[in-house]
Amino acid sequence: MRKVSFPYVGNATITFKKLMNTFGNEVVLPRRPTEETLSLGTKYAPEFACLPFKIVLGTYIEALEAGADTLVSTGGVGPCRAGLYTTLHEKILKSLGYDFEMITLEPPGRHLRELVASIKKLVNRRLTFADYYRIIRFVWKELQLLDKAERLSHKIRPLEVKKGETTKTYRKCTELIAQAKDYRDLLEIEREIELLYERIEKKDYDPLKIGIVGEIYVVIEPAANLEIEEMLGDLGVYAERSMFLASYTFYNAVMDLFRMPGERDVKKLASPYFKEMCGGHGRESVGNAILFAKRGFDGVIQLSPFTCIPEIVAKSILPKVCAEYDIGFLSITLDEQTGKEGLRTRVEAFVDLLAAKRKNKLMNKKGDVAYGTLLGH
Amino acid sequence: MAHYLGIDVGSVSTNLVILDEDGEIKEAIYIRTQGQPIKAIQEGLRILSTKDKSWDIKGVGTTGSGRQLAAVIAGADVVKNEITAHAVAALKEIPDVRTVIEIGGQDSKIIILRDGVVTDFAMNTVCAAGTGSFLDQQANRLGIPIEEFGSYALRSKNPVRIAGRCAVFAESDMIHKQQLGYKVEDIIRGLCQALVRNYLNNVGKGKEILPRVVFQGGMAANVGMKAAFEEALGMEVYVPKYHNVMGAIGAALLAKDANVKKTKFRGFDASDIEFTAGSFECQGCSNHCEVVNIRMEGKVIARWGDRCNKWKVIDD
Numbered sequence: 033m034r035k036v037s038f039p040y041v042g043n044a045t046i047t048f049k050k051l052m053n054t055f056g057n058e059v060v061l062p063r064r065p066t067e068e069t070l071s072l073g074t075k076y077a078p079e080f081a082c083l084p085f086k087i088v089l090g091t092y093i094e095a096l097e098a099g100a101d102t103l104v105s106t107g108g109v110g111p112c113r114a115g116l117y118t119t120l121h122e123k124i125l126k127s128l129g130y131d132f133e134m135i136t137l138e139p140p141g142r143h144l145r146e147l148v149a150s151i152k153k154l155v156n157r158r159l160t161f162a163d164y165y166r167i168i169r170f171v172w173k174e175l176q177l178l179d180k181a182e183r184l185s186h187k188i189r190p191l192e193v194k195k196g197e198t199t200k201t202y203r204k205c206t207e208l209i210a211q212a213k214d215y216r217d218l219l220e221i222e223r224e225i226e227l228l229y230e231r232i233e234k235k236d237y238d239p240l241k242i243g244i245v246g247e248i249y250v251v252i253e254p255a256a257n258l259e260i261e262e263m264l265g266d267l268g269v270y271a272e273r274s275m276f277l278a279s280y281t282f283y284n285a286v287m288d289l290f291r292m293p294g295e296r297d298v299k300k301l302a303s304p305y306f307k308e309m310c311g312g313h314g315r316e317s318v319g320n321a322i323l324f325a326k327r328g329f330d331g332v333i334q335l336s337p338f339t340c341i342p343e344i345v346a347k348s349i350l351p352k353v354c355a356e357y358d359i360g361f362l363s364i365t366l367d368e369q370t371g372k373e374g375l376r377t378r379v380e381a382f383v384d385l386l387a388a389k390r391k392n393k394l395m396n397k398k399g400d401v402a403y404g405t406l407l408g409h
Numbered sequence: 410m411a412h413y414l415g416i417d418v419g420s421v422s423t424n425l426v427i428l429d430e431d432g433e434i435k436e437a438i439y440i441r442t443q444g445q446p447i448k449a450i451q452e453g454l455r456i457l458s459t460k461d462k463s464w465d466i467k468g469v470g471t472t473g474s475g476r477q478l479a480a481v482i483a484g485a486d487v488v489k490n491e492i493t494a495h496a497v498a499a500l501k502e503i504p505d506v507r508t509v510i511e512i513g514g515q516d517s518k519i520i521i522l523r524d525g526v527v528t529d530f531a532m533n534t535v536c537a538a539g540t541g542s543f544l545d546q547q548a549n550r551l552g553i554p555i556e557e558f559g560s561y562a563l564r565s566k567n568p569v570r571i572a573g574r575c576a577v578f579a580e581s582d583m584i585h586k587q588q589l590g591y592k593v594e595d596i597i598r599g600l601c602q603a604l605v606r607n608y609l610n611n612v613g614k615g616k617e618i619l620p621r622v623v624f625q626g627g628m629a630a631n632v633g634m635k636a637a638f639e640e641a642l643g644m645e646v647y648v649p650k651y652h653n654v655m656g657a658i659g660a661a662l663l664a665k666d667a668n669v670k671k672t673k674f675r676g677f678d679a680s681d682i683e684f685t686a687g688s689f690e691c692q693g694c695s696n697h698c699e700v701v702n703i704r705m706e707g708k709v710i711a712r713w714g715d716r717c718n719k720w721k722v723i724d725d
Contacts, residue, residue, distance in 0.1 A: 066696050196718055259716065351615050361529075373474055374516075378532060381492035385527045392526060 033058050037095035038104045039088045042252045043178045046210045056157030060100040062091050065255040082337035084249035096130045107138040173218045179276040181205040184229045189265030191234040243324030244273040245317040246335035274320035305349050312342030330386040331360030338367040360386045411467040415661025418475030421514025423449035426657040437654045446475040450482050451680040458677035469674045470664030472656050481711040484675040487664045494659030496520050496527050499623045502649045507619040512628035514541040519613045539604040541627045543576050562633025565598035573603030601637040622646045625655040
């Protein structure tokens, strides 16, 4: 039996494990990235590679050490170097002496035949069409539920009366989802999740709203962004990120297959500022910032791995876009740092700034020179 | 009369300031942190306790990268990030300030204000080139007291171009030019220009720098840097009298502004209490967080460093 492992990307790990099991594979569960993972990745990666590359490499090494013989990853269409990463990972790991097969899942719109061939390698059990239907329905629903549980946690955390309650509830939700066996379980769990969040005692006020844009891995995986969403929630801010795995997979795999516009409206929004594609999620960062502005958010935070070219391009465009739409902008560069203090300083100051800005807007006049306005109270 | 204490614990210096009700500075002290923040804070409190006993502290504010620690040791009512603190202090000194340049020991920042409100800011991201520590190190290498570094720069007529993007590049460039026989004055002025260029291009990138410009932080004491900023910006740069303790002033002002009913201040005697910091590695999950315990006379009074908040609640 194949022993399959894959990169750790947020909670999607739960679903991917079930999918691989159903296909008749054993799964070596990737660990949530730790400092150790990062050290491993940094040791063997090219010095100038970005943080996601290093974390994923570290994760692979841990999985191979734990007995995996097959690694599954997604490909990309470039021109960001992330499109090459799977190949590069494979080369590095083989040169370290690991014996395994790398299976790359390419986006179906461009490489349908390769994708089908890859999936065939992973299906090691006889499955009927009805089985496939059930699997797809289950996987899709589960990804949606995971996203839903997370979205709700970000919505409720800034309002919670008892600190830490939301985080606890969210953990409970993911545990419930992890235990689900079929579609009916998921429907029941969905109701339970709503109930659990409803039960949290909430304050009644309109929190500041901050949208998070940037490179997909550091946006989605909290271990790679120093848990910035939780930090914002604890500061009483509603944070929403532009990318969730379910919707991202949907737009980039399914819609792309049928050549339908999905993420394309984000690209369209970005096009007055950012015409050419520069790879990665640079253009999406700009488009999503505009979407957040149109939805009345107070500010946008961009997360980018150090040396990420698409985000460097976006970083020079975003200040202008945010000024035009009159919302605050903060860019955060992530690398190997694991100390949270520097991030907290910037985030706190940004929140102070947004609070003052909102207060000034409400007063609808120029701020008086007293420094009290700085604090927004 | 009511007084307010502000403490700014930075990487290089720990500053304490006492303000009176009118925001007048009664006392300001500047101590080197030397990697021992607890000791520095206590030393600061001890020095203050020897000055004047009649202070009636009604509020305490802390800021700087060691603000959490300072808050626990001194007993603070307000804990604020240094960007807000610096902006508050600059506004108090120059009400119509629109740009604050702050260069400290390990970080540098720019704060943009309009009509007395912070509208934008930036901090250096991944590189410490151009901060106080680097200049300190270079002064040391050239055998020039850091206090005189700036006046050397002012004496130069022909600055030498030094690479400013990265501290490593800057240092090797300086050494190579020294070896060729350029004058020390010219190299120092060139270095000041390089640091300013790096600051404007990195931290100040894309920011609209309008007068009045206030230059604060330890680096503002350097007249060479002030001159280089004025040259590059083409405008006057104002250095406040208490430029090196502006963060502490801001923290004290914020404490004053907070209108606390009863301060948490432990008193200046806190310098005699025994505080110790220790850490242990949590084995709860694969993160292996380094959890820090702050103890007062052996009893744990604060804890941080864990990602999951497992250790946040302290049992009595």
